[in-house]
Amino acid sequence: MKYEAVIGLEIHAQLATKSKIFSGAPTAYGAEPNTQACAVDLGFPGVLPVLNKDAVTMAVRFGLGIRAAVNKRCVFARKNYFYPDLPKGYQISQFDLPIVGEGYIDILLDDDKTKRIGITRAHLEEDAGKSLHEDFQGSTGIDLNRAGTPLLEIVSEPDLSSAKEAVAYLKNIHELVRYLEICDGNMAEGSFRCDANVSVRLVGETELGTRTETKNVNSFRFVEKAINYEIERQIDVIEAGGTITQETRLYDADTNTTRPMRSKEEAHDYRYFPDPDLLPVVITDDLIESIRITLPELPDEKRKRFMETFGLNAYDASVLSSSRPLASYFEAVVKDCNEPKLATNWVMGELSGALNKDGVEIENSPVSAEQLAGMISRITDNTISGKIAKQVFIGMWNGEGSADEIIEKQGLKQVTDTGAIEKIIDDIIAKNPSQVEAYRGGKDKLFGFFVGQVMKETQGKANPKQVNDLLKDKLK
Amino acid sequence: MSIDIEKVANLARLTLSEEDKANYPTQLNNILELANQMQSVDTTDITPLAHPIEATQPLRVDAVTEENQRDLFQSIAPSTESGLYLVPQVINRAKTKETEKE
Numbered sequence: 001m002k003y004e005a006v007i008g009l010e011i012h013a014q015l016a017t018k019s020k021i022f023s024g025a026p027t028a029y030g031a032e033p034n035t036q037a038c039a040v041d042l043g044f045p046g047v048l049p050v051l052n053k054d055a056v057t058m059a060v061r062f063g064l065g066i067r068a069a070v071n072k073r074c075v076f077a078r079k080n081y082f083y084p085d086l087p088k089g090y091q092i093s094q095f096d097l098p099i100v101g102e103g104y105i106d107i108l109l110d111d112d113k114t115k116r117i118g119i120t121r122a123h124l125e126e127d128a129g130k131s132l133h134e135d136f137q138g139s140t141g142i143d144l145n146r147a148g149t150p151l152l153e154i155v156s157e158p159d160l161s162s163a164k165e166a167v168a169y170l171k172n173i174h175e176l177v178r179y180l181e182i183c184d185g186n187m188a189e190g191s192f193r194c195d196a197n198v199s200v201r202l203v204g205e206t207e208l209g210t211r212t213e214t215k216n217v218n219s220f221r222f223v224e225k226a227i228n229y230e231i232e233r234q235i236d237v238i239e240a241g242g243t244i245t246q247e248t249r250l251y252d253a254d255t256n257t258t259r260p261m262r263s264k265e266e267a268h269d270y271r272y273f274p275d276p277d278l279l280p281v282v283i284t285d286d287l288i289e290s291i292r293i294t295l296p297e298l299p300d301e302k303r304k305r306f307m308e309t310f311g312l313n314a315y316d317a318s319v320l321s322s323s324r325p326l327a328s329y330f331e332a333v334v335k336d337c338n339e340p341k342l343a344t345n346w347v348m349g350e351l352s353g354a355l356n357k358d359g360v361e362i363e364n365s366p367v368s369a370e371q372l373a374g375m376i377s378r379i380t381d382n383t384i385s386g387k388i389a390k391q392v393f394i395g396m397w398n399g400e401g402s403a404d405e406i407i408e409k410q411g412l413k414q415v416t417d418t419g420a421i422e423k424i425i426d427d428i429i430a431k432n433p434s435q436v437e438a439y440r441g442g443k444d445k446l447f448g449f450f451v452g453q454v455m456k457e458t459q460g461k462a463n464p465k466q467v468n469d470l471l472k473d474k475l476k
Numbered sequence: 477m478s479i480d481i482e483k484v485a486n487l488a489r490l491t492l493s494e495e496d497k498a499n500y501p502t503q504l505n506n507i508l509e510l511a512n513q514m515q516s517v518d519t520t521d522i523t524p525l526a527h528p529i530e531a532t533q534p535l536r537v538d539a540v541t542e543e544n545q546r547d548l549f550q551s552i553a554p555s556t557e558s559g560l561y562l563v564p565q566v567i568n569r570a571k572t573k574e575t576e577k578e
Contacts (some may be wrong), residue, residue, distance in 0.1 A: 017538045025543030033559035034550070038542035042549060054538035075526040082489050097526070131566065141560035269487055274526045279533040378550040 003200045003238075005231045006208055007166050011173055012151050013183040014060045014127070014191035018222035021126050021150035022092065027190050037129070037144035045087035048277055051076075056152040058182035059099045059124050060283065060291050062152060065180050065298060066119050068103025070288055076124075076278040079270045084142050085129035093153075095272040098123035099281070105176065106300055107168040112314040117169050118157030125151050153180070158197065158208070159223030163227035167220050175299050175322055187218050194223055198230045200238070209234070210244040214258050216252050220403075226251035230258055301326055306362055310340035319348060325362045330371050336373030339380055346372060350393050365395045375403035385464055388412050415462045418470070421454070424462075425474050428453045439475055450475065479504045 020027055023040035040047045063070040077095035100122035106114045148448035154173060160166045169434060174192060177183040185192045199211035214230055217223045229251075234244050249258040297305070299321050306317035306327075308349050320330045326347075333343040351372065355362060375392055384392060384407060395406040407413055414420060429436055439446040454467050479501045485492050492500065546559065557563040 017543075019536075019538055019540045024539065026540045026542075032546075034546045034561070035544040035559070037549075038545070039549070050536045051533050052538050053535035080487075084561075084566055109479065124522075136557065136562060136565075138565050139555070139557075139562040140564070140566050141562055143560055146520065157539065261552070271487070276527065278527075279529065279531055280526045281535075282532040408516060 003231075003235050005161055005163075005202050005227075006199050007160040007162075007212075007227060008197040008199065009154075009160070009166055009170060009197040010197070010213075011154040011156075011170065012127075012193050012195075013062075013154060013177050013185075015055050015150040015152055015296045016181065016183055017052055017054045017058070017150055019052060020148035021052050021055045021124065021360075023148055025148065027103060027149050029186075029191075031145055033141075033143040034145060037147055039086075041144055041148040049092060049275075051149060051278065051281065056099070056281065057282070057287075058180075058293060059122065059149075060288060061151055061182055062102035062122055062154070062177065062179045063293065064174050064251070064288070066100075066103030066105055066122075066293055068119065068122070069101040070077055070283060071097060071099055072283050072285075073097065073103055074099040074123075074281050076275045076281075076285070077272045078275045078295060079272055081270060082227050083128070083131075085131045085144065085147070086142060087129070087147065091126060092275055092278070093125035094123035097280075099283070104170065105172050107165065107172050107316060108303075108318050109165070109168070115159075115165070117159045117165075120155045120157055120328055122152055122154045125153055125446060127151050127395060145225050152177075163224040163231070164259075166196060166227055167224045167249075170223055170463055171220060172299070180325055187220075189461045190218065193218055196223065196227050198227055198234070199244070200231055200234045210246050212244065212246065212258075212344060213248045215248060215261060222251060222253055225253075225256055226258060229256060233258065240267075293464065296324065310334065310344070312340065312344055314326065316344050316348065320344065323362075329365070332369035333373045333376070336370055337376040337380070340375050342376045342379065343373070346376060346393075350390065354393075354397050354440075366399060367393070371396050371402055378403050378407060381405060382414060382463055384412055384414055385460065388393060388414070388460055415458050416466060418466065421458075421470055422474075423464055424452075424454055424457050425467075425470055428457070429474060436475065447475075449473070479508065 014027075019025060019064050021039050022042060024040040025041055026036050028036065042047060045365070060070050073092060076092050077096040078090040079093045079095070080090045082089055098121045102121065103119045104116050105119065106116050108114055127149040129142055129147040132141040132143065135141070140395045156169065160169055174185050177192070183191060187193065193216055195210045196214045196217065198214065199209035201207065201209040210228060218224045230249070237244055245260075248261045250261045251258050276366060278421060302312075302321040305316045306312045306321055307314065310317075312320070318358075321327050330343060330347050333347060334340050337343060351365065352368065354360075354367075355365060360366070374394075375389060375456070377394065378392070379386055379389050384403075390438070391407050391410070392403050392412060394407050396409070400406050400409070432450075435446055435449060439450075450471050451464070451467055454462055455464075456473070481492070481497055481501050481504070485497075503519070513552070550556045550559075553561050
């Protein structure tokens with residue numbers, strides 16, 4: 001690897017408020033065009049913005065979630081540019097005094113090591129409207145429902161060195177905003193989107209290369225693809241003796257390429273200045289403390305606790321702590337059956353598989369945590385084997401009742417009567433003299449054959465450990 | 477510091493007459509000079525002023541208080557269709573579905 005990539009992400013998270021950041025218009029998704037755009041959102045003369053308290057609270061929650069310093073005094077600024085979906089001719093944003101200062105988040109790499117990614121800042125701003133360029137002969141249609149929707153723009157340090165790391169970081173922030181209940185994280189609806197700043201340089205070089213910004217990539221998969229494409233493209237340009245132009249590019253998912261978005265002569269000149277319509281926002285220590293006590297256990301804290309308390313490995317702990325509902329379910333199972341290892345396997349294996357297959361959220365799982373724990377307890381007390389348990393699980397998934405009811409109804413109870421198993425083994429040994437001889441002659445692999453025969457005879461209901469012990473004894 | 481009048485006019489989306497193009501630079505440069513004069517004051521220990529009023533931003537309770545008034549607002553719009561405001565086409569690329577926005 002001759003080149004290395006330097007990547008920073010700008011994430012826009014739509015805050016889960018009921019009303020807009022500066023007006024009382026609703027923020028619900030999917031309404032008829034322009035039915036949720038009031039006079040303030042439309043930038044009518046004489047209107048004044050008034051800041052939404054919950055937008056501030058949510059930004060502070062995020063700040064505490066990334067262990068950042070929350071700025072006690074922050075200021076809104078006007079970012080000036082002309083576009084038809086920005087009726088005022090400026091976007092209200094924050095510039096030199098954002099609400100959230102420097103923080104960080106730890107991401108888990110493939111080798112189970114963690115890497116700390118710096119977050120430069122996070123600031124509040126309003127979203128713009130939506131332009132529709134199709135279907136109108138010679139015109140562009142404007143829907144301003146989204147104008148004024150509160151956004152938190154989260155800017156990372158250029159600490160990411162591959163597309164994979166960028167996706168891991170993005171997923172961690174996504175996980176965090178949902179834990180904090182400040183954003184629904186719906187990427188398809190645009191409530192969580194991301195721009196990637198990418199540059200490359202020779203390994204060992206300390207100066208940063210010229211970067212490009214790839215806009216609005218709206219899925220985790222596309223983020224990885226867009227960044228990889230951009231890294232390759234930049235290396236190709238440099239290898240061919242060219243130079244990288246600092247520009248904004250747009251990712252095209254259909255062709256898996258990026259292309260320049262606007263011409264370079266239109267260099268950005270946003271002429272930021274403090275918005276005279278809004279006063280400085282003061283955030284008191286009392287407010288910060290009152291928000292801090294409402295914070296849930298954060299994903300990385302939970303991950304760490306799962307590893308320490310339940311002995312999980314980093315990967316399992318990370319999957320099980322990736323969402324609050326999943327983590328609660330897992331903890332409820334462990335609490336009931338006291339078998340963290342089995343609970344991990346079942347929740348991440350059969351249960352997650354079934355949920356995925358049927359497209360069901362864990363909150364609506366047909367198998368409750370209590371039911372799953374009940375089934376696990378039947379494995380540990382030797383009522384059923386792990387193999388039979390899969391059959392019991394399917395029964396529970398299909399609503400046939402609790403594990404005990406299914407075991408009873410379908411007669412799945414393990415045969416643990418030594419005498420009965422011994423009799424079956426004796427029969428099998430009598431019926432297969434050549435295999436017995438071969439085994440005794442050193443063909444150890446044949447042991448599995450005998451186990452299989454016993455299981456077949458008992459329809460899988462014999463206790464595997466018991467069968468093993470008895471077989472070993474009899475085949476000596 | 478000197479004003480590039482063409483650039484400033486372009487950023488403000490203003491078309492200037494030749495006469496204005498001749499006069500505005502002097503006027504704008506005078507304003508910049510005033511700013512330069514103020515720059516020379518030592519402000520090391522002074523907190524930057526974000527707003528002339530010494531008050532802080534009041535906050536609104538997060539509640540929906542605005543009703544849909546689309547028909548009223550669109551009654552003064554030059555052109556609408558299917559609830560959308562229509563404006564002269566802003567990009568030429570036919571394939572792009574949604575705006576390439578800021």
